[in-house]
Amino acid sequence: MSVTAPQGFEAAGVTAGLRSTDAPDVALVVNRGPLMHGAAVFTSNRAKANPVIWSQQVVTDGRIQAVVLNAGGANCFTGAFGFQTTHQTAEQVAADLGISAGDVLVCSTGLIGVGDETFRAKVLSGAKAAAAGLSTDGGENAANAILTTDTHAKQVVVSRDGWSIGGMAKGAGMLAPGLATMLVVLTTDAVIEQPSLDAALREATRVTFDRLDSDGCMSTNDTVTMLASGASGVEADIETFTAALVEACADLSAQLQGDAEGASHDVNIEVIGAKTEDEAVEVARSVARNNLFKAAVFGNDANWGRVLAAIGTTDAEFDPYDVDVSMNGVRVCTQGGPDRPREDVDMTARRLHLLIDLKVGGATATVLTNDLTHDYVHENSAYSS
């Protein structure tokens, strides 16, 4: 399963004592080749964590041999000491594996501002243990070692003729990616050129993780990275590969949505009839970030008025008095007026399909979000994260 499903990869997940429980908290994923192609996208938040600043340099040459990840501390806004911690982690992993530190990507997740000497010592000892424990079936352990408030591991495998894509992800709160999202590691044994790998990753994240907006809060540590080993010996054409990667990323996005902090509904906001795809995303996102609509969903209330009030704040091209809104197949609003009664919408299932028809063009997009619940408020007020 997971990142070790494709050939040419080893992984490990160990417990270094970074989390308050005895759960695993340091993961390592290593590409054994023969190809060493890598690509990555990062948060567009200007407040970037130290591992993001480091990893942006690592990926510039398109080569990544290892990814080391820790939970239990974001190492963000931890000053020069925090950056040195990231650097030392990469150096130690490189020494243990006999590779260059410049090929070691580092990811951290947890509380912002955490990154003191105790943190450094635990990360370094965890990374050493992980390097010693690498195996070709270590993917599941690695997937478990990157969780924070997640309730379970998120993994995916997509297979094509002769090669496959594996992936693992974490993410539960602060879930509104800018360019990338959360922590995601994807692997493939397909034979593919690095520029194609990079293009496929950017296209896949654009239409999947970038359209997951659980709580409107963009993280400082988001990183999606992709490693290609070429170990299958089978060449993948770019179209097939991109389609498979979109499938893998969409699967992981849905898993992240389904485990979002405190959520009781998974809301898929589909906008059709938009002039452009960007405008479809803009309209869908305005609803995904509307606390009143999200609270109504929690209350199983098909409150279409809050949908129109949300999309009215956008600059997208449409006539507010010629928009149709349906929920779970029931059209509750048409042309600026009520249609079928809100009570006709059965909202008891976890999944809610909200369809907004702007009636001005042929573009469409779907944004995934969640409802706003008591548990979300509780998780984010009672505990620091």
Next chain:
Amino acid sequence: MSVTAPQGFEAAGVTAGLRSTDAPDVALVVNRGPLMHGAAVFTSNRAKANPVIWSQQVVTDGRIQAVVLNAGGANCFTGAFGFQTTHQTAEQVAADLGISAGDVLVCSTGLIGVGDETFRAKVLSGAKAAAAGLSTDGGENAANAILTTDTHAKQVVVSRDGWSIGGMAKGAGMLAPGLATMLVVLTTDAVIEQPSLDAALREATRVTFDRLDSDGCMSTNDTVTMLASGASGVEADIETFTAALVEACADLSAQLQGDAEGASHDVNIEVIGAKTEDEAVEVARSVARNNLFKAAVFGNDANWGRVLAAIGTTDAEFDPYDVDVSMNGVRVCTQGGPDRPREDVDMTARRLHLLIDLKVGGATATVLTNDLTHDYVHENSAYSS
């Protein structure tokens, strides 16, 4: 008190049965002159309610003689029938008062999509009763008749030498004005030219209501209107008048913040050291709309990491690694690292002062918001509004 404090105004508040309780729900404010100057600003939401569409036409000639307001239904997305209801309401008030319908501003608040025949009949009967019950001390009744989920009336009087400004406001949820906000009626007996009145109103709303952002959700019905009777016979210079109006609007804004749905904290986000005032507002608003920060405040947690993660999403000019953050006078973050322990911040009081120093310029702005609480989720999921 309230809108009848200045000379030349009469008001009334009556019960027409629009709300589920027997609370008053229709208000009328009339300017008896000699001046009939009026000005108004409206929601910038493109999804505008019928009364907003009507009132935008009323105010174009700078003359307003009466404002009729109802709670218990927003008359928004209620089709042509809903617009006719607004029109008929203005016509009836005009007939009862012996004035032109084109000088009657209409405001509605309540649930979007509500505006059927029952609604129309109740609004018309309420408006008739209000016209029959006008008095020079009816301001308080009017202020009570525009409330929805508000727990108490919001009123203000600001006096200057020989003239005064009175005002009333409602607003509890969907509280994030674009150009105007909520329902606000302001009156003055100062002698002032209409263009000056208009300019003063725009300036005052820009620095007060526009910087109140309780829950990030912009209403479809927001209207702030200002009537000048000139009945004091005392001329006001524009600077003095604008300063007095800012004082009145700031007072009403603080009252709205203090009664926001479900809130347990009033958070004043002050940004200093910004390059421009617009950027100061942008930075402050990014924090006001960050659910994670707002939930942390509910939990009395001085979570400065969530502040930096929020402002990092803006385009404002600053270095994320040279920003200082203080809460209630305790500097918890300086230059991209922790400063004093978060536990040192006493957050038990309702008021929280969050100070963000961007250190790049001399511009400043303050945005008022609230925390994200269980009661907010409860009010907006258990009841339609």
